[in-house]
Amino acid sequence: SAVISQKPSRDICQRGTSLTIQCQVDSQVTMMFWYRQQPGQSLTLIATANQGSEATYESGFVIDKFPISRPNLTFSTLTVSNMSPEDSSIYLCSVPRTGTSTDTQYFGPGTRLTVL
Amino acid sequence: QKEVEQNSGPLSVPEGAIASLNCTYSDRGSQSFFWYRQYSGKSPELIMFIYSNGDKEDGRFTAQLNKASQYVSLLIRDSQPSDSATYLCAVEYMDSNYQLIWGAGTKLIIKP
Numbered sequence: 001s002a003v004i005s006q007k008p009s010r011d012i013c014q015r016g017t018s019l020t021i022q023c024q025v026d027s028q029v030t031m032m033f034w035y036r037q038q039p040g041q042s043l044t045l046i047a048t049a050n051q052g053s054e055a056t057y058e059s060g061f062v063i064d065k066f067p068i069s070r071p072n073l074t075f076s077t078l079t080v081s082n083m084s085p086e087d088s089s090i091y092l093c094s095v096p097r098t099g100t101s102t103d104t105q106y107f108g109p110g111t112r113l114t115v116l
Numbered sequence: 117q118k119e120v121e122q123n124s125g126p127l128s129v130p131e132g133a134i135a136s137l138n139c140t141y142s143d144r145g146s147q148s149f150f151w152y153r154q155y156s157g158k159s160p161e162l163i164m165f166i167y168s169n170g171d172k173e174d175g176r177f178t179a180q181l182n183k184a185s186q187y188v189s190l191l192i193r194d195s196q197p198s199d200s201a202t203y204l205c206a207v208e209y210m211d212s213n214y215q216l217i218w219g220a221g222t223k224l225i226i227k228p
Contacts, residue, residue: 042221104165105216107160111156
Protein backbone atom coordinates (compact mmCIF):
# COMPACT_ATOMS: atom_id res chain seq x y z
CA SER A 1 0.00 0.00 0.00
CA ALA A 2 1.07 3.59 -0.58
CA VAL A 3 2.29 5.72 2.29
CA ILE A 4 0.86 9.21 2.10
CA SER A 5 1.72 12.22 4.19
CA GLN A 6 -0.01 15.57 4.38
CA LYS A 7 1.07 18.92 5.71
CA PRO A 8 -0.13 20.66 7.75
CA SER A 9 -2.07 18.19 9.87
CA ARG A 10 -4.25 21.01 11.14
CA ASP A 11 -4.50 24.76 10.99
CA ILE A 12 -6.63 27.61 12.21
CA CYS A 13 -6.93 30.45 9.70
CA GLN A 14 -8.58 33.81 9.43
CA ARG A 15 -11.27 34.40 6.85
CA GLY A 16 -10.05 35.88 3.60
CA THR A 17 -6.67 34.17 3.78
CA SER A 18 -5.43 31.16 1.84
CA LEU A 19 -3.90 27.86 2.91
CA THR A 20 -1.88 25.46 0.82
CA ILE A 21 -2.03 21.78 1.74
CA GLN A 22 0.71 19.42 0.63
CA CYS A 23 0.37 15.75 -0.19
CA GLN A 24 3.41 13.50 -0.59
CA VAL A 25 3.29 9.87 -1.74
CA ASP A 26 6.10 7.33 -1.32
CA SER A 27 5.67 6.00 -4.85
CA GLN A 28 4.92 7.39 -8.28
CA VAL A 29 1.23 7.64 -9.10
CA THR A 30 -0.54 9.09 -12.08
CA MET A 31 -3.77 10.01 -10.34
CA MET A 32 -4.24 11.79 -7.06
CA PHE A 33 -7.55 12.81 -5.58
CA TRP A 34 -8.47 15.66 -3.27
CA TYR A 35 -11.51 15.25 -1.01
CA ARG A 36 -13.31 17.37 1.53
CA GLN A 37 -15.08 15.89 4.52
CA GLN A 38 -17.20 18.32 6.48
CA PRO A 39 -18.07 17.53 10.07
CA GLY A 40 -20.29 14.47 10.36
CA GLN A 41 -20.52 14.03 6.63
CA SER A 42 -19.07 11.77 4.01
CA LEU A 43 -16.38 12.42 1.48
CA THR A 44 -16.88 14.84 -1.38
CA LEU A 45 -14.45 14.73 -4.28
CA ILE A 46 -13.03 18.15 -5.06
CA ALA A 47 -10.82 17.30 -8.01
CA THR A 48 -8.59 14.76 -9.66
CA ALA A 49 -4.98 15.80 -10.16
CA ASN A 50 -3.07 14.12 -12.97
CA GLN A 51 0.59 14.84 -13.50
CA GLY A 52 1.20 16.88 -16.63
CA SER A 53 -2.34 18.08 -17.11
CA GLU A 54 -4.86 20.42 -15.56
CA ALA A 55 -6.82 19.14 -12.62
CA THR A 56 -10.37 17.99 -13.25
CA TYR A 57 -12.83 19.62 -10.87
CA GLU A 58 -16.15 18.20 -9.72
CA SER A 59 -19.39 20.10 -9.88
CA GLY A 60 -19.45 22.86 -7.29
CA PHE A 61 -15.69 23.27 -7.11
CA VAL A 62 -13.71 25.78 -9.19
CA ILE A 63 -10.06 26.32 -9.86
CA ASP A 64 -10.07 29.89 -8.58
CA LYS A 65 -11.18 28.70 -5.17
CA PHE A 66 -9.21 25.44 -5.03
CA PRO A 67 -6.13 25.72 -7.26
CA ILE A 68 -4.17 22.48 -7.50
CA SER A 69 -0.60 21.83 -8.52
CA ARG A 70 0.88 18.49 -9.55
CA PRO A 71 4.52 19.12 -10.35
CA ASN A 72 5.58 15.45 -10.33
CA LEU A 73 4.32 11.91 -9.80
CA THR A 74 4.71 11.91 -6.02
CA PHE A 75 3.50 15.33 -4.93
CA SER A 76 0.47 17.60 -5.14
CA THR A 77 -0.83 20.71 -3.43
CA LEU A 78 -4.34 21.99 -2.87
CA THR A 79 -4.86 25.65 -2.00
CA VAL A 80 -8.02 26.80 -0.28
CA SER A 81 -8.32 30.44 -1.33
CA ASN A 82 -10.12 33.38 0.21
CA MET A 83 -11.34 31.19 3.02
CA SER A 84 -14.63 31.53 4.84
CA PRO A 85 -15.93 29.60 7.86
CA GLU A 86 -17.82 27.32 5.43
CA ASP A 87 -14.44 25.98 4.30
CA SER A 88 -13.83 24.52 7.74
CA SER A 89 -13.41 20.86 6.99
CA ILE A 90 -11.00 17.97 6.77
CA TYR A 91 -9.15 17.86 3.47
CA LEU A 92 -7.83 14.50 2.33
CA CYS A 93 -5.68 13.40 -0.55
CA SER A 94 -5.82 9.86 -1.85
CA VAL A 95 -4.25 7.69 -4.50
CA PRO A 96 -5.62 4.57 -6.21
CA ARG A 97 -4.00 1.24 -5.36
CA THR A 98 -2.50 0.51 -8.72
CA GLY A 99 -1.60 4.11 -9.29
CA THR A 100 -3.23 4.46 -12.64
CA SER A 101 -6.63 2.83 -12.54
CA THR A 102 -9.87 3.36 -10.75
CA ASP A 103 -9.37 1.09 -7.82
CA THR A 104 -9.06 0.88 -4.08
CA GLN A 105 -7.91 4.21 -2.67
CA TYR A 106 -5.35 4.91 0.01
CA PHE A 107 -5.85 8.08 2.00
CA GLY A 108 -3.51 10.50 3.61
CA PRO A 109 -4.02 11.39 7.28
CA GLY A 110 -5.94 14.54 6.38
CA THR A 111 -5.64 18.24 7.13
CA ARG A 112 -8.12 19.62 9.64
CA LEU A 113 -8.88 23.21 8.73
CA THR A 114 -10.75 25.67 10.93
CA VAL A 115 -11.60 29.08 9.52
CA LEU A 116 -12.54 31.80 11.99
CA GLN B 117 -28.78 11.59 -9.74
CA LYS B 118 -26.00 9.39 -8.50
CA GLU B 119 -26.75 8.25 -4.95
CA VAL B 120 -25.36 5.90 -2.38
CA GLU B 121 -27.60 5.52 0.63
CA GLN B 122 -26.64 4.33 4.08
CA ASN B 123 -28.44 4.46 7.40
CA SER B 124 -26.51 7.00 9.43
CA GLY B 125 -27.09 5.11 12.68
CA PRO B 126 -25.74 4.87 15.22
CA LEU B 127 -26.11 1.11 15.05
CA SER B 128 -25.52 -0.41 18.45
CA VAL B 129 -24.49 -4.07 18.60
CA PRO B 130 -23.45 -6.14 21.62
CA GLU B 131 -19.93 -7.48 21.68
CA GLY B 132 -19.69 -10.88 20.05
CA ALA B 133 -22.81 -10.42 17.92
CA ILE B 134 -23.06 -9.92 14.17
CA ALA B 135 -23.15 -6.34 12.91
CA SER B 136 -24.96 -5.85 9.60
CA LEU B 137 -24.37 -2.70 7.59
CA ASN B 138 -26.32 -1.94 4.44
CA CYS B 139 -25.86 0.28 1.41
CA THR B 140 -28.04 0.88 -1.64
CA TYR B 141 -27.04 2.57 -4.87
CA SER B 142 -28.89 3.98 -7.83
CA ASP B 143 -26.73 3.13 -10.87
CA ARG B 144 -27.38 -0.33 -12.32
CA GLY B 145 -24.15 -0.11 -14.29
CA SER B 146 -21.93 0.03 -11.21
CA GLN B 147 -19.25 -2.64 -11.14
CA SER B 148 -17.04 -1.97 -8.11
CA PHE B 149 -18.08 -1.64 -4.50
CA PHE B 150 -15.98 -0.77 -1.48
CA TRP B 151 -16.34 -0.69 2.27
CA TYR B 152 -14.10 1.66 4.22
CA ARG B 153 -13.78 2.05 7.97
CA GLN B 154 -13.14 5.45 9.50
CA TYR B 155 -12.25 5.87 13.13
CA SER B 156 -13.05 9.22 14.68
CA GLY B 157 -10.42 11.78 13.69
CA LYS B 158 -8.74 9.40 11.27
CA SER B 159 -8.82 8.93 7.52
CA PRO B 160 -10.77 6.12 5.83
CA GLU B 161 -9.12 2.74 5.38
CA LEU B 162 -10.26 -0.03 3.07
CA ILE B 163 -11.99 -3.01 4.67
CA MET B 164 -13.18 -4.90 1.62
CA PHE B 165 -14.06 -4.57 -2.01
CA ILE B 166 -16.42 -6.71 -4.07
CA TYR B 167 -17.09 -6.88 -7.78
CA SER B 168 -19.28 -9.98 -8.26
CA ASN B 169 -22.70 -10.96 -7.02
CA GLY B 170 -22.69 -13.07 -3.91
CA ASP B 171 -20.58 -13.18 -0.79
CA LYS B 172 -16.93 -12.42 -0.24
CA GLU B 173 -15.37 -13.35 3.08
CA ASP B 174 -12.22 -12.01 4.70
CA GLY B 175 -11.72 -13.06 8.30
CA ARG B 176 -14.58 -11.72 10.39
CA PHE B 177 -15.86 -9.58 7.52
CA THR B 178 -18.24 -10.64 4.76
CA ALA B 179 -19.31 -8.39 1.92
CA GLN B 180 -22.52 -9.27 0.11
CA LEU B 181 -23.49 -7.89 -3.28
CA ASN B 182 -26.85 -8.12 -5.02
CA LYS B 183 -26.73 -6.17 -8.27
CA ALA B 184 -30.34 -6.98 -9.18
CA SER B 185 -31.55 -5.33 -6.00
CA GLN B 186 -28.76 -2.75 -6.05
CA TYR B 187 -27.52 -3.24 -2.56
CA VAL B 188 -24.28 -4.17 -0.92
CA SER B 189 -23.86 -5.11 2.70
CA LEU B 190 -21.08 -5.71 5.18
CA LEU B 191 -21.36 -8.28 7.96
CA ILE B 192 -18.98 -8.23 10.90
CA ARG B 193 -18.99 -11.44 12.92
CA ASP B 194 -17.91 -11.67 16.54
CA SER B 195 -18.03 -7.88 16.83
CA GLN B 196 -15.36 -6.30 18.99
CA PRO B 197 -15.28 -2.87 20.66
CA SER B 198 -12.41 -2.04 18.28
CA ASP B 199 -14.89 -2.36 15.42
CA SER B 200 -16.66 0.77 16.66
CA ALA B 201 -16.24 3.27 13.84
CA THR B 202 -18.06 4.82 10.91
CA TYR B 203 -18.34 2.53 7.90
CA LEU B 204 -18.42 4.17 4.50
CA CYS B 205 -19.82 2.51 1.41
CA ALA B 206 -18.34 3.64 -1.91
CA VAL B 207 -19.62 2.73 -5.35
CA GLU B 208 -17.85 3.23 -8.63
CA TYR B 209 -20.29 4.71 -11.12
CA MET B 210 -19.90 3.98 -14.80
CA ASP B 211 -19.36 7.36 -16.38
CA SER B 212 -17.19 9.05 -18.94
CA ASN B 213 -14.78 9.84 -16.14
CA TYR B 214 -13.93 7.88 -13.08
CA GLN B 215 -16.35 8.68 -10.30
CA LEU B 216 -16.49 7.06 -6.89
CA ILE B 217 -19.67 8.00 -5.03
CA TRP B 218 -19.55 7.80 -1.25
CA GLY B 219 -22.34 7.12 1.16
CA ALA B 220 -22.67 9.26 4.28
CA GLY B 221 -21.56 6.38 6.46
CA THR B 222 -23.07 4.32 9.26
CA LYS B 223 -21.76 4.82 12.76
CA LEU B 224 -21.33 1.47 14.46
CA ILE B 225 -21.04 1.13 18.23
CA ILE B 226 -20.05 -2.20 19.74
CA LYS B 227 -21.11 -2.39 23.38
CA PRO B 228 -18.97 -4.52 25.72
